[in-house]
Amino acid sequence: MSSRSIDLPQGTLDLLILRTLSLEPLHGWAVSERIQQISSDVLCVQQGSLYPALHRLERRGWIKARWGTSENNRKAKFYELTKAGRRQLEIERDAWEKLTAAVSQILETA
C-alpha cells in the first residue's frame, strides 16, 4: 500500500467498479489493479471490500459474471457490465459530477 494512496470515500467503490468494467470485462484482481493504475496509485481498493461489492452489484443485476480464462491461462471469474449496469453508471456518474462540482464550488468561493 503506497503511502500516497488514500482510502475511497464512502459509496464511490460501486461507481469505480462500474466505470472500470464499462471498458471491458475483467476479473476481480484486475479491477483493483486497474483502479489503482488509472488513478496513478492514488486510490487504493481495500481488497476485503472489493469482492462483497462485486457480489452485491451482481445481485442487483448491474454486472454479470462468467468463468473464463485469464491472461496467464488460469480459470478466472470475469465480470461485465449489463444494460442495467450501464444505465446505473450514467446515473451514478451524473450524481458524482454534481456532487464534486458542488463541493468544489463551495471550496473555491466560500
Added chain:
Amino acid sequence: MLHDLFFRLRTLFRRPTAESELDDELRFHLERQIAKYVKSGMSGEKATRRARLEFGGIDQVKDECRDARGISFVETLVQDARYAARTLLRSPVFTACAVLTLALGIGANTAIFSVVNSVLLNPLPYPDPQALLAVRQNDSRPNLKDIQRQTSSFASSGGVNVAPMDFTGTGEPMRVHAAYVDAGLLQTLGVQPMLGRWISDNEDVKGGPRNVVVSYPFWRDFLGSDPHVLGKAIRLSGNSYTVIGVMPSDFSLPRELADVFVSLWVAYPGEAPDRSVHSMHTYWRLKPGVTLTQAQAEIAQVDRRLSEQFPETEQERGTVLIPLHDYLVGNLRPALLILFGAVGLVLLIACANFAMLLMARAVARQRELMIRASLGAKNSRLIRQRLTESTLLALVGGAVGLLVAKLGTMFLLALKPAALHRFHAIPIDARVFAFVFSTSLLTGLLFGLLPAWSASRSDIAEALRANQRATGIEVSRSLLRSVLITAEVALALVLLAGSGLLIKGFLRLRSVNPGFNPANVMTIYLQLPPTRYLQFQLQTNFRRELLARINALPGVEAAMITDIPLSGNFVDHRVVFDGRPTPAVGTEPEVQTLSVMGDYFRVMQIPIRAGRDFLPTDREGQPLVAVVNEAFVRQHLPGQNPIGLRIDWTNEPHKWMTIVGVAADVKYSGLNQPVDPAVYAPFSQNDEAWRRWMTLVIKTRAPIAGLVEDVKKQVWNMDSQIPVSDIQSMDDLLTVSVAQQRFNMLLLGIFAALAVALAGVGIYGMMAYRVNQRTHEIGVYIALGAQNRDVLRLVMKDGARLALLGIALGLAGAIALTRVMVSLLFEVTPTDPPTLIGVALLLAAVALLACYIPARRALSIHPMTALRCE
C-alpha cells in the same frame, strides 16, 4: 426486485457450487497478488504474508460476500429453524404445553371456520350462482307462468314443490320425495342430467306423457345403477312413469332433497291450473346486465295486475326477490358469525397463554442468551432466532390444530344443527388450509415478538452484572404478564356471559309448555295413493278401519290428525263467521285447519278448556262441528262465548260448522313461535278428498317393543301398497325442533369452558412462577413469624387483583358485546343481570382456585431452604 429474488433462489439451490466458486475466485485473487509481489522482487514467503495481510480475514470476506449475495436470509432461517427444533425437543414438556394450547385454539377456530367456509363462503353448486334469485312466498303455477310471460328481466324461471310419492314394485312400498316441477326449473338452476334428458316444455302440459327424471341416489339404490335404465317404467303412486333421465350425483335442489322429478301438470292435472294453490318454491335467473332492483320493479307491476285481476286469491301478493344464497344462509349468518367471533376470543386467550409460556422459557434460558449475547451475537439475530422458535411452535400447533379441527367438524355434524343439514361432510379445503397457515404464522410472529422483544430490549450487560431478580427485564415482563392475564380473564368472562345467556335462553325454551304431552307418543305418517282412494268416503273408511285395528292392539291408544305439532306443516284456510258481515273477498282472516279422527285431544293430553271434545257421533251425515284453539278465541272472538257460534271456510254456498269446544293452545310452528289461531274438524266431515295424508299418533303407557312392526302389519293387511316410513316419537320431534338452539348453546358453552380452562391455566402458571421467584422473600417472611393466612394473602393478592380487574373489564365488554346475540336469545335480555353476576362469580371462583393452588405451595416453603437457595 424480481431479479433479486431469482438471484437469491439460485444461490440457495446452487449453494455448493456457489461456495466453491467463491473459494476459487478469492484464491485466484490471492495467487495473482502474490505473483505480483514476487515479480517485484519479494521472497515467496513474504509475498504471501503481505497479500494475506492486505486481503484481511478470508472467512470474513466470504461472509460478507454471502451477505452481499443474499444467501444469508434463507440460510439463517434454515439454521435457526434447525436450532429451534433441537432446543424445543430438549424441553418436551414446554413444547407439548405450547403446542397443545395453540392446537386447541387454532383447531377450534379452524373447525368453525370450515363450517363458515362451507355454509357462508362457498358458492352454491350451480353455474353463475349470483344471478339466481328465490322468493320467500310460494306461488302457483299459473301465476308463475303469467309472471314469466309479462316480464323481460329473467333469462328463465322455474318452480318446484316437494311432496311424498309412493314407490312400489320393488320389495316394501317406499315413500319417496317427489319434486313436482315445471320444465323451466332445471334450465334456471343451470344443471343438466347425467344420463338422458330433462322434461321438455312440450311434455310439461296437460295430459303430457308420464315421464320421470330420477336422482343419482335413487338410481343407485333402487334402480341398481342400471346404465340402460332410460325408457324403463317405474310405479309411482299407482301410476307408471317412464324414466327419461338421471341427475348427476352432486345435484340437489336448493332447499330440499328429492328422489324423483315429475311434471306438476302431468301428475296433478287438477291442482296445476288452480291459481289459488300456492305450493311451488320458485327460482329465477336474471338476464345478464339486469339488476335485482329492475327485476323487482317489474315483478311488482305484474303482482299489481294479478291482484286486480284475481282479487279472491291474489289480493295479498307481494313477491320479494332475494338472492338465492342470502335466502338459503341469511338466517344462519348471525349465529355462525357470533360463533366465529367467540372462537376467535378463545384463540386470543390461547395466544396469551402461549406468550406467557414463551416468557417463562425466556427467563429459564436467560443465562444462555446472555452468554450468546456476550459472545457477540447481535440483538436482532437473537430476536430472530426466538421468533423462529415461536413460529415453528405455532406452525406445529396449527398442524395439530388441523387434526383437532377434523375431529371438531365431525362432532359438529353429529350435533345435526339445522345450519348443516345440507352437508354430509365439511371439507377441509384450500381456503381452510390457508386460514390455518396464516393464523399459525401470525400467532407465532405476533405473540412470539412480544416476549422476545421485551426480553432483548433491556441491557444484557446489566442483566449479566445483576444476578438478582428485580432487574429491568423482570419489571417490564411482569407488567406484560399482568396485562395478558387481565386480558385473558376479561375475554373468558365475555365468552362465559355469552354462553350463560344462551344456556338460560335454551332452558327457558325447553321449559315452554308445548301444549301437549310428548311422553310415549309415537307418530307415523301415512298417505293414501290417489289412484285407489280418490273418493272421500273410501278414505274415511280406510281411516276408521285402521284406527279401530290399532286401538285393538293391547296397551295402545291411537288417534289421527293431518299434521302434528312441530312438523312444520299445516294447511291454511280463510274463515268467515256466521252472522257477521262478510269481509271483502280475499281479506278474510286465515287460520290453521286440522282434521282429526279418534280421541286426538285425549291421546295428546291437550286440555279442552270449554265445551266438549269430538264424539264418535260427529261423523259424516251429522251436523258439522269444529273445535277451535284459545288463540282463535282471543283473536277472532274476544269476549264472546264461542260455543254454539258457526264458522265456515269461503265455501259457496256456506256449510256452517258449529263450534262445540275450545282446546288449549299447542305450539305448532316451534317452541319459540307464537300460537296461531287453529280450527280442528273431524276427518269424516271435512269432505276434502285432497287431504290424502294423515299422521297416526299412538300413545302407550310404556314403550312397546315391536309396536312399529305391528302397526305396519295392520296397514299392509289393509293395503300392501302404502308406504310406512316416517316414524318419529314426539319427544324426538321436540328435540329436533330446538336442535339449532342446542347447537349454538353447546358450541358457545364448549368455547367458554375452553376459555375458562385456558385462563385458569394462565393464572396458575403465572402464580406458580411468581411463588418460585419469591421463594426467598416468602422464606424470610415465614422466618419472621408470618402465619399461614398472612402468607396466603401476600401471595394471592397479586393474582386476585388481576383477576378482579379482568372480571370488571370483562363485564363491561360483555355488556357491550352480548347485544349482537339478541337474535339467538329466547326470552332473555342480553344484559340479564343474574346471568352476568353468576358468570362473574364462577370465573372469580376459578381464578381464586388457580391462585390458591400455587399459593398453597408457598406455605410449605421451609425458611431455611429458602434462605439457603440464594
